[in-house]
Amino acid sequence: MAKISFLNGEFIEHSKAMVHIDDRAMQFADSVYEVTLVHNNKLIDGELHWQRLTNSLEKMKIRINYTVEQLDDFAQQLIRQNDIVTGSLYIQITRGVAPRNQLLPENIKPTVIMTISEFKLPVAEILDKAVKTISQPDIRWQMCDVKSTGLLIGSLYKQKAADANCDDVIMLRDNVVTECCFSNIFIVKDQQLITHPLDNHILAGITRHRIIELAKQVDIKVIERKFKFDELLEADEVFSSSTTTFVRPIHIVDNQMIKDGATGRVTRELFNSYLKFVQST
Ligand SMILES: Cc1ncc(COP(=O)(O)O)c(C=O)c1O
Secondary structure (H helix, E strand, C coil): CCCEEEECCEEEEHHHCCCCCCEHHHHHCCEEEEEEEEECCEECCHHHHHHHHHHHHHHCCCCCCCCHHHHHHHHHHHHHHCCCCCEEEEEEEECCECCCCCCCCCCCCCEEEEEEEECCCCCHHHHHCCCEEEEEECCCCCCCCCCECCCHHHHHHHHHHHHCCCCEEEEEECCEEEEECCEEEEEEECCEEEECCCCCCCCCCHHHHHHHHHHHHCCCCEEECCCEHHHHHCCCEEEEEECCCEEEECCEECCEECCCCCCCHHHHHHHHHHHHHHHCC
16 A cells, blocks of 8 residues: 655645745755654644644744644544554644745745654563763754754764764753753652753653653652753663653763663653553553
């Protein structure tokens, strides 16, 4: 069965889904996106993803011609047409097609894209694989709360990590730990969970939000505050969170081991509760 994608109101064969070369996503990364998990044919935390997409569009002043209900309906149709039970759904909205000009064109129609791929839920065994990271300055822009497709720093850093035989980069803004390349980051100290507060220096991760809720349910104290790199190196546990990696332990940072280098109890517990949450949706 050929993969079907969504483009501007139509469901078409993926290989035939084309966007114009004057689309502003090409010249200015003038577009925002979402990645959501699909399980049992349903979006996981769909409402939160649609809300974040709406926030990103508002901050970028991109006006769309569909309501969230219509977008959700297109997503459901795409899931059905591709016969996906567990998958990842990618949604991108660009400002649209216009001759290249720095000023924002008025009255143009945004480009709306959705693609879907099969996805395997992570299994607990991955928690035993050593995850190595390096630290780097967070040189991204000051609107990291917008889920923009301007992702080059994250991509260059991901490659830098791979070239150093590592899995990810931990980013530091004035020595404050912000995020990994494509995920939020948490530390555990004395059974308390600490993560950067929501502001313009991090993306408001949907998995981050869900992990915080799940932690509170089992009486793990959650503190949303800035923490410095030294505090991370002294932590009992460190992990990252995202839609596609769930809860991922971090064992080594700049060749230094976190605690004894093993995945901690809180990380395991939160991975399992998040997996259960997804499976029960
Ligand atoms: C920079 C950044 N931070 C955090 C996240 C995690 O967000 P979510 O949990 O919504 O996938 C992502 C996901 O792509 C990201 O790119």
